[in-house]
Amino acid sequence: xxxxxxxxxxxxxxxxxxxxxxxxxxxxxxxxxxxxxxxxxxxxxxxxxxxxxxxxxxxxxxxxxxxxxxxxxxxxxxxxxxxxxxxxxxxxxxxxxxxxxxxxxxxxxxxxxxxxxxxxxxxxxxxxxxxxxxxxxxxxxxxxxxxxxxxxxxxxxxxxxxxxxxxxxxxxxxxxxxxxxxxxxxxxxxxxxxxxxxxxxxxxxxxxxxxxxxxxxxxxxxxxxxxxxxxxxxxxxxxxxxxxxxxxxxxxxxxxxxxxxxxxxxxxxxxxxxxxxxxxxxxxxxxxxxxxxxxxxxxxxxxxxxxxxxxxxxxxxxxxxxxxxxxxxxxxxxxxxxxxxxxxxxxxxxxxxxxxxxxxxxxxxxxxxxxxxxxxxxxxxxxxxxxxxxxxxxxxxxxxxxxxxxxxxxxxxxxxxxxxxxxxxxxxxxxxxxxxxxxxxxxxxxxxxxxxxxxxxxxxxxxxxxxxxxxxxxxxx
DNA sequence: CTATGGCACGGATT
DNA sequence: AATCCGTGCCATAG
Numbered sequence: 001x002x003x004x005x006x007x008x009x010x011x012x013x014x015x016x017x018x019x020x021x022x023x024x025x026x027x028x029x030x031x032x033x034x035x036x037x038x039x040x041x042x043x044x045x046x047x048x049x050x051x052x053x054x055x056x057x058x059x060x061x062x063x064x065x066x067x068x069x070x071x072x073x074x075x076x077x078x079x080x081x082x083x084x085x086x087x088x089x090x091x092x093x094x095x096x097x098x099x100x101x102x103x104x105x106x107x108x109x110x111x112x113x114x115x116x117x118x119x120x121x122x123x124x125x126x127x128x129x130x131x132x133x134x135x136x137x138x139x140x141x142x143x144x145x146x147x148x149x150x151x152x153x154x155x156x157x158x159x160x161x162x163x164x165x166x167x168x169x170x171x172x173x174x175x176x177x178x179x180x181x182x183x184x185x186x187x188x189x190x191x192x193x194x195x196x197x198x199x200x201x202x203x204x205x206x207x208x209x210x211x212x213x214x215x216x217x218x219x220x221x222x223x224x225x226x227x228x229x230x231x232x233x234x235x236x237x238x239x240x241x242x243x244x245x246x247x248x249x250x251x252x253x254x255x256x257x258x259x260x261x262x263x264x265x266x267x268x269x270x271x272x273x274x275x276x277x278x279x280x281x282x283x284x285x286x287x288x289x290x291x292x293x294x295x296x297x298x299x300x301x302x303x304x305x306x307x308x309x310x311x312x313x314x315x316x317x318x319x320x321x322x323x324x325x326x327x328x329x330x331x332x333x334x335x336x337x338x339x340x341x342x343x344x345x346x347x348x349x350x351x352x353x354x355x356x357x358x359x360x361x362x363x364x365x366x367x368x369x370x371x372x373x374x375x376x377x378x379x380x381x382x383x384x385x386x387x388x389x390x391x392x393x394x395x396x397x398x399x400x401x402x403x404x405x406x407x408x409x410x411x412x413x414x415x416x417x418x419x420x421x422x423x424x425x426x427x428x429x430x431x432x433x434x435x436x437x438x439x440x441x442x443x444x445x446x447x448x449x450x451x452x453x454x455x456x457x458x459x460x461x462x463x464x465x466x467x468x469x470x471x472x473x474x475x476x477x
Numbered sequence: 478c479t480a481t482g483g484c485a486c487g488g489a490t491t
Numbered sequence: 492a493a494t495c496c497g498t499g500c501c502a503t504a505g
Contacts (some may be wrong), residue, residue, distance in 0.1 A: 373491065388491055412490090412496075432480060448498050453481065463481060465505080483502085490495070 022338045027345060028389035031274045032115075035296035038339070047325070047332035049304040050297060055086040057295050057343060067292060074280045074288035079279075080354045082291040084343055086298045114138070120174040125167070130168045136180060144179035144252040144335060176252045184250030185215055191248045199243070206240040218244070224467075239318065249334065273351060273397035275406070277361055283413065289399075291354050293346050302341060303332045311319055345382070349390050352376055353409050360409070361398055366418040371410055416445055417455045424456075431463040 026034060042048055055061060056068035071083040114137040125133055135157060139148045150168060154161040171180040177194045181187035183371050188211050192204055210218055214226045223241055227234040278294045312327045353376075359367035373387040380387070393407040408414065424431065431439070433452040440447055456463070 258484090372489090384491065410480095434480075450482090450496055450499070454497080457482090465480070481502105481504085484500090484501105486498105486499085488496090491493085491497090 002004050005162065019334060019338065021339050022334055024386070024389055026338050026342045027386065028392050030395070031392050033297050033393075034339075034342075035087075038296055038301070038335075041335055044336075045328050045332055047304050047328035048335060049302060051300045051302060052084065052298075054298060055300050057086060072290060072292070074290065078288050080155055080289040080291055080351075080358070082293070082347060082350050082354065084295050084347065087290045087294050087296065089138055093098045117171055117174050117179065117244075123168075128159075128164060129167050129433045132157055132164055133171065136164075136168060137460045140179060144176065145184070146180050146182050149182070162362055178249070178252035181252070184260070185211060187252055188244070188248050188250060189251070195247065202241060203240060205238055205285060206230075207244055210237070210244070245420050263344070273403045274394040275346075276397040277354070279362075279399045281329055289354060289358065293350055295339075295343055303329060303336060318367070345386065345390055346374070348380055349376065349387065352379060353406075357409050364400070364418075365414050368411060368414045368418075370412060373410060413455065416440070416447065417459060419443065419445065420452060421459055421461070422457045424461055430467040 001441050054063040056357050058071040067085045141147055151304050154164045172190050178187035178191045191206050217226045224235050227237040273293055278288045278290045279287045374384045377387045379385040395403050396406050397403045423436055434449045437449045437452045
């Protein structure tokens, strides 16, 4: 009896830990990544099937349109509506790369920026150039700059240098233009060339000259000195400097995250968010927040019922086969359960997040309220690491159209940084960091002057002594 | 002498 | 246990 109990206990613990491990693994993937893993699973596991008949992942009803008209209906009281929705973009299993499954490079391209670039240049790549492209993309740092010399890479890949450089050129000219440059300067130059035809040549030439010959001066915003050195009229230099600030970025990789760094216009969103928030206004009623959580795959995932039935009929005739099928079914059940659990967790998480940060969603950075993952974990009754995983590597689209990392909801200092920005924007004369710190403390925010300096840097704002009339130039390390 | 940025330490968060 | 963040101290530039 005791043995039996122990045995059952072990079994139970085993399946539970397997279940837990899988749930955790799924939870920390973003929608696209999960989609890939599920696709793999579908290919390998006959017991798992994707029914094309689409059902609303929130209520389970058959779906005739996106999003589910029942679940995604604005409420009258203006409370946020949170619902799950399958991605429309992935209509099924199209895939243009109809042939060889052996692309080893796919394994390395989970990161969205890399995928995004790869997609653009895929058509131009010969097969043997693919691994090269994949390798180069892996060497990009977080700013989108390349850390390794082409010569080294060619040696490592045992490929001709010319080929490596050809691929690199392709990458550099894909969106976002300038990734894969070896320095901020090179990146800026590539971006300038790409703008050929959109601005006058004289402006472009001057801008190029400034970057090549007077880059350190530009970083210090010393326009007079630049004008003297290049023998150009100050007015032209000012114009060119403004052009550089507005249209170019030394960190092409950052534009990708929709970070505040891209001074100026909205760049197109380079990837799809995992959650999307919009505002739906119904007449004069208070606008309700519509929170759409994307689940991967269009269709419904389930355990293949015919296989399950066949397995039971088979009995013990073919023990080996039965064993195999049993495992497949078990795993398929596990997968579907875990996906459901992931959806459930994401939904509960977003519920809290949206309610707590409603002001932030509506009014922007300044209204972000402090919030830590552990607090959310407490109120949700789950472990902290669960929240960490749920937040990790996910992005969210705000009503403003910006796509930001979900972790921004937990940023400890975003609202203070926003205050700093406001203060500087409204300053009559350049304020020193100390004065900014004072101004903040008058608002009840106590931060050290050193901290103000750090925030300033994060915002890409120059120190007071370099901050005159014209707007700041992004500081380059 | 003043304003900043670099380094590193300690506490909080993950 | 690892990482992030605010801060103090000190060197440096103007």
